[in-house]
Amino acid sequence: MxxxxxxxxxxxxxxxxxxSSGERDGVTVEDVWGRSAPMSASNAAxxxxxxxxxxxxxxxxxxxxxxxxxxxxxMSSIDDNGVMSMRQVQQIDVPAGETKNLEPGGLHIxxxxxxxxxxxxxxxxxxxxxARAGEIAAEANIKEP
Amino acid sequence: xxxxxxxxxxQKNSPGSGRRLVVLAIxxxxxxxxxxxxxxxxxxxxxxxxxxxxxxxxLPTPESVTDFTLMTHAGEEVRLSDFxxxxxxxxxxxxxxxxxxxxxxxxLSLAMDELTPSEKEQIQVLMVTVDPERDSPEVLADFLxxxxxxxxxxxxxxxxxxxxxxxxGVFYQKGPGSAASGYLVDHTATVSVVDRAGQLxxxxxxxxxxxxxxxxxxxxxxxxxxxxxxxx
Numbered sequence: 001m002x003x004x005x006x007x008x009x010x011x012x013x014x015x016x017x018x019x020s021s022g023e024r025d026g027v028t029v030e031d032v033w034g035r036s037a038p039m040s041a042s043n044a045a046x047x048x049x050x051x052x053x054x055x056x057x058x059x060x061x062x063x064x065x066x067x068x069x070x071x072x073x074x075m076s077s078i079d080d081n082g083v084m085s086m087r088q089v090q091q092i093d094v095p096a097g098e099t100k101n102l103e104p105g106g107l108h109i110x111x112x113x114x115x116x117x118x119x120x121x122x123x124x125x126x127x128x129x130x131a132r133a134g135e136i137a138a139e140a141n142i143k144e145p
Numbered sequence: 146x147x148x149x150x151x152x153x154x155x156q157k158n159s160p161g162s163g164r165r166l167v168v169l170a171i172x173x174x175x176x177x178x179x180x181x182x183x184x185x186x187x188x189x190x191x192x193x194x195x196x197x198x199x200x201x202x203x204l205p206t207p208e209s210v211t212d213f214t215l216m217t218h219a220g221e222e223v224r225l226s227d228f229x230x231x232x233x234x235x236x237x238x239x240x241x242x243x244x245x246x247x248x249x250x251x252x253l254s255l256a257m258d259e260l261t262p263s264e265k266e267q268i269q270v271l272m273v274t275v276d277p278e279r280d281s282p283e284v285l286a287d288f289l290x291x292x293x294x295x296x297x298x299x300x301x302x303x304x305x306x307x308x309x310x311x312x313x314g315v316f317y318q319k320g321p322g323s324a325a326s327g328y329l330v331d332h333t334a335t336v337s338v339v340d341r342a343g344q345l346x347x348x349x350x351x352x353x354x355x356x357x358x359x360x361x362x363x364x365x366x367x368x369x370x371x372x373x374x375x376x377x
Contacts, residue, residue, distance in 0.1 A: 035247050040287035043243035043326070070325035076244045078351050083316050084245045084334035088323050104248035105351055111243070112325045145251050145292050 026054025027094070027133040032140040034111075036120045044068070044118060045108040046126060046140050049101050052094040054132075060092040062129040065140075069113030076105055086110075091131070120144045197364045199347060200357035207344035211312040215273065215305055218286035218298035225312070226343060231269045232365055233339040237315050237332050239276035240288045245334050245351060250292040253336065255355035257293055260363065267366055270296045273309050275317040275332045277301065313337050313345070340365060 032048040046065070052058050063071045076086045084105075092107055094100045102108050109126070118124070122142040129135055212226045225233065234253065238246035253270055260268070272289060274280035277300045280288075285298030300306070310317055310333075317332040336358075338347040346365065349358055 035251060036291075037247065038287050038291040040284045041240050041243070041247065041291075043241055045243040045247070070323075072323060072325065074244070078245075078334055081316065082333050082335040082348075082350055083331055084351065085320055085331035086242070086244060086329050087320070088326070105245055108244050110326065112323075145247070145254065 027052050027058050027130055027136065029128060029136055029138045032126060032138045034118055034124065034140045034142050036122075036142050036145050037114070037118045039114070039117060042112070042114060044111040044114050045074075045104070046111065046124075047102045047104065047108055048138065048140075049099060050092070050094050051099050052096055055096050056132060057093060057095045058133055059094065059131040060128055061090070061131050063109045064127040064129075065109075065111050065124060067114060067116040067124065068111035069115065072110045072112060073107070074110040075107050078105060118142045197368075199361050199364070200349075201338070201353060201361050202348040202350065204345055204347070207340070207342075207346050209343055210339055210345050211308075212343075213305065213309045213312050215299040215301040215309060216282065218282045218289065218300070220282055223299070225309075225339070228269050228271075228339075229341060229343060231267050232341065232362060234268060234270045234362070235313065235337045235339065236270070236272045237275050237310060237313070237317060238272055238334075239274050239330050239332070240280050240284055241276060241327075242330070247292075249334065249336065249351060250289070250296070252353070252355045252358065253296070254292040256358035256362065257295070259355065259359035264363060264366055265295070268362060271299055272296060273299045273306065275306065275310070275330050277303065277306055279327075338362070338365065 028051045030049045030051065032046065034044055034046045037044050046063075050060060060073065063073065065071050073089045073092055074086055075089050076084055078084045088110075089107070092100060092102070100107070120142055124140040124142065126138045126140050127135055128138060210225060212224055214222060214224050217223055236249055236253070238249065240246070250272065257265055257268070257270065270293065272285070274285060280298075280300060282298070282300060285300060289296040289298045299309070301309070309315075313333075315333040315335075317330055320329045320331045322329040334351040336349040336353070337345055338349070338361075340346045347361060349361075
């Protein structure tokens with residue numbers, strides 16, 4: 001009886017470790033960051049590097065951040081005349097064996113209706129939903145403005 | 146016996162050649178230091194051959210910017226020409242913009258950090274909102290203070306903002322957003338620099354580094370100072 005309990009706890013523990021490692025089916029997320037911002041800036045952007053070491057293409061389809069009313073995937077683009085436009089995208093594809101950078105002036109996770117200050121050094125939990133790899137938990141490091 | 150002679154000469158001079166070696170070594174070390182110092186000066190842009198090459202886009206012929214009136218985030222009416230004592234570094238943006246606008250302001254703030262206090266005093270960074278509907282003076286003040294307390298936000302009526310964008314050839318237009326984000330604003334993301342003669346001189350496209358911006362601004366300040374000095 002005691003032995004069974006021990007194994008159950010061990011299994012749950014192993015499961016939790018597997019979940020928190022941030023790696024599933026070859027998709028890893030690194031260097032997750034955001035810029036510190038005052039409350040007057042209602043929205044915020046989060047950036048990261050997504051590696052897909054797997055054999056199949058995967059797609060980031062959603063993200064969730066508890067301090068944001070709504071979290072969307074967005075892409076900024078700048079045309080030849082220097083005009084910036086930002087639009088929502090439905091998903092961010094990461095082909096097999098490739099790396100996708102979410103960075104300023106390009107793809108980013110848009111936090112709409114931010115409910116908390118973002119101060120340098122803060123760590124903000126982000127949950128990322130991938131079409132194949134499922135949920136990946138990450139922590140965004142908040143940098144100086 | 147020339148060979149014998151040579152040998153004896155060499156033997157005679159051997160203590161002297163040791164001294165010469167020391168002199169040579171010291172000379173070599175000094176030359177090395179000089180070369181290193183010159184390289185550092187060159188790489189850091191303190192010393193260069195010929196004219197300074199701007200990192201930003203230099204306007205082939207500086208254009209006079211049509212003056213305009215807007216309101217500062219402190220509620221004061223200002224004209225662009227009120228900043229004639231300073232270099233004006235001007236950006237059109239909005240606080241709802243989470244990506245390109247904060248990135249640009251961050252770069253400008255880092256560039257300003259690279260300047261001396263006296264250089265900084267000779268430069269005014271302005272952000273004109275392209276979203277006056279949502280960017281109240283209070284929001285602009287709080288937003289800009291986060292990047293640099295000397296940055297000044299400008300707003301106005303739709304007509305006043307349109308006039309300011311026309312003066313810089315800047316495009317802006319409401320674009321579709323989601324139900325959550327509300328409308329977004331497409332806008333020219335280029336930073337413009339107006340010199341103390343009120344002329345548009347330099348453009349920094351999005352992505353220009355803070356180092357490059359700081360170096361260009363320093364050079365523009367130097368240039369104007371020497372140009373404005375009376376001929377002796």
